[in-house]
Amino acid sequence: xxxxxxxxxxxxxxxxxxxxxxxxxxxxxxxxxxxxxxxxxxxxxxxxxxxxxxxxxxxxxxxxxxxxxxxxxxxxxxxxxxxxxxxxxxxxxxxxxxxxxxxxxxxxxxxxxxxxxxxxxxxxxxxxxxxxxxxxxxxxxxxxxxxxxxxxxxxxxxxxxxxxxxxxxxxxxxxxxxxxxxxxxxxxxxxxxxxxxxxxxxxxxxxxxxxxxxxxxxxxxxxxxxxxxxxxxxxxxxxxxxxxxxxxxxxxxxxxxxxxxxxxxxxxxxxxxxxxxxxxxxxxxxxxxxxxxxxxxxxxxxxxxxxxxxxxxxxxxxxxxxxxxxxxxxxxxxxxxxxxxxxxxxxxxxxxxxxxxxxxxx
Numbered sequence: 208x209x210x211x212x213x214x215x216x217x218x219x220x221x222x223x224x225x226x227x228x229x230x231x232x233x234x235x236x237x238x239x240x241x242x243x244x245x246x247x248x249x250x251x252x253x254x255x256x257x258x259x260x261x262x263x264x265x266x267x268x269x270x271x272x273x274x275x276x277x278x279x280x281x282x283x284x285x286x287x288x289x290x291x292x293x294x295x296x297x298x299x300x301x302x303x304x305x306x307x308x309x310x311x312x313x314x315x316x317x318x319x320x321x322x323x324x325x326x327x328x329x330x331x332x333x334x335x336x337x338x339x340x341x342x343x344x345x346x347x348x349x350x351x352x353x354x355x356x357x358x359x360x361x362x363x364x365x366x367x368x369x370x371x372x373x374x375x376x377x378x379x380x381x382x383x384x385x386x387x388x389x390x391x392x393x394x395x396x397x398x399x400x401x402x403x404x405x406x407x408x409x410x411x412x413x414x415x416x417x418x419x420x421x422x423x424x425x426x427x428x429x430x431x432x433x434x435x436x437x438x439x440x441x442x443x444x445x446x447x448x449x450x451x452x453x454x455x456x457x458x459x460x461x462x463x464x465x466x467x468x469x470x471x472x473x474x475x476x477x478x479x480x481x482x483x484x485x486x487x488x489x490x491x492x493x494x495x496x497x498x499x500x501x502x503x504x505x506x507x508x509x510x511x512x513x514x515x516x517x518x519x520x521x522x523x524x525x526x527x528x529x530x531x532x533x534x535x536x537x538x539x540x541x542x543x544x545x546x547x548x549x550x551x552x553x554x555x556x557x558x559x560x561x562x563x564x565x566x567x568x569x
Contacts, residue, residue, distance in 0.1 A: 208226055210231055211256035211257060212256060212348040212408075212411060213256065213414055217233040220236055222234075222236050223236075223430070227257065227320070227431060228320035228323075232254070232431055233428070235432045236428045236430055239432040239433050243436050244527070246433065247354070247526075249354050250353070250421055250425070251353055252351070252421075252426065252429060253350065253429050254350060255350070256348045256350075256410070258318070258319065258320050258344075259316075259323035259327075260318075260346075260349075261340060261341065262339075262340070263314040263339070264314075265312055267338045268314050269311070270338070274336065274472065274473055275293055275333050275474060276293060277292050277464055277465040277466065278290065278291035278465070279466040279468055279471055281471070283308040285309065285311075286376055288307045288376065288377055288393050290464055292456055292461060292464060292465075293474075294473065294479065297452075297475075298478050298482070299451065300446075300459070301322070301326060301329050304319070304326075315389075321446070321447060346406065348405050348410035349404050351401075351403075353395075353396045353437075356426075357400035357401060358370065360417065361390075361403075365390070366381070367382070369401065374392050375392065376391075376392055377389055377393070383412060383416035384412070385405055387405075388409075395438050395443060396437040396438065397565065436523050436525065439521050439532065439533075439566075440528055440565065441567060442493050442534065442566060444534075448521045450491075454491070455482055457482040457483050458487045458490055465483070467483070487539065488539055489536045490542040491534055491535070491536050492541075493534050493565075494535065494548060494562060495566065496533075496550070497547070497559055497560055500550070500552050502522030502523075503522050504522060506518065506551055507551040508535050508537060508549065508550055508551070509548075509550075516538055516541065516548075517535050517537045519533045519534070519550060520535050521534045521535075522534070525566055528566050528567055541561070542561060543561065545562075546561045547559070548560070
């Protein structure tokens with residue numbers, strides 16, 4: 208198992224450690240529900256150093272990104288980030304990712320931990336334009352400081368005006384005496400906050416400074432368990448559950464990051480355009496349980512006659528919304544908001560209804 212710059216700290220705090228994407232990661236410290244509410248109401252810190260970071264550089268950097276991703280990276284200006292995905296040449300998704308524009312010849316791709324090697328092989332196989340690619344995943348530590356009080360904690364550590372960093376924007380600056388930290392507002396929790404990218408060697412120093420600054424605000428370490436419940440309440444897709452190599456971005460409700468613009472000829476453009484214009488047969492929807500029950504990943508979604516029509520891709524008891532919530536693919540005829548569906552839980556079909564995402568509204 209790989210270890211991050213913070214693994215020893217997690218172990219010293221008594222975290223429950225589990226293997227995840229080749230890393231030893233904390234799934235929880237005090238408990239998922241407590242940690243979830245800490246982020247919703249206060250401030251919590253996630254170790255997300257297992258995420259992958261790939262630099263794309265050179266005069267052909269933008270041409271390359273426009274080819275391999277679905278979103279229109281030509282719209283990015285320096286200091287802006289964009290959510291996008293890598294189509295796999297068959298209508299599916301290699302991975303979803305963030306694209307950061309540093310300058311015209313420097314971009315940073317942030318990819319999922321479980322897909323680092325897969326993504327690296329894929330983008331290299333697609334690099335026919337001569338972009339300079341560099342996999343920095345093992346060199347970069349990342350902390351996500353999330354929650355409504357995150358800004359008060361981090362502002363004590365930097366002269367950068369954090370209130371000026373808009374959602375999906377970032378700056379490079381000094382924090383806690385560490386130079387060239389990427390301070391980004393691209394959170395995965397729906398409760399505000401920042402992600403901090405730094406060299407591994409600066410990780411412990413940064414972690415210590417953040418927790419000292421956050422003591423008065425009740426700052427806590429948060430595990431991957433609460434990260435999952437927080438993102439699910441927001442209806443954010445998780446690769447490997449809600450999207451994968453068999454799901455298209457159009458089916459997954461990611462048409463908004465799939466841009467069919469002149470001059471952008473990306474992988475699967477014609478196939479995905481056909482799906483957008485002619486329609487798809489299934490769609491990823493959010494649903495709330497109408498009965499007291501908790502939907503789980505891979506539970507069957509059935510119709511009134513008990514016939515399987517889909518499966519739950521993500522599901523939980525939402526700690527903030529206090530109800531069983533989930534996502535799953537259903538036939539397009541059943542994807543309309545308000546439609547009743549049935550979730551098979553322990554051989555019993557339990558009622559649920561399709562709802563508009565997110566589940567959690569501030």
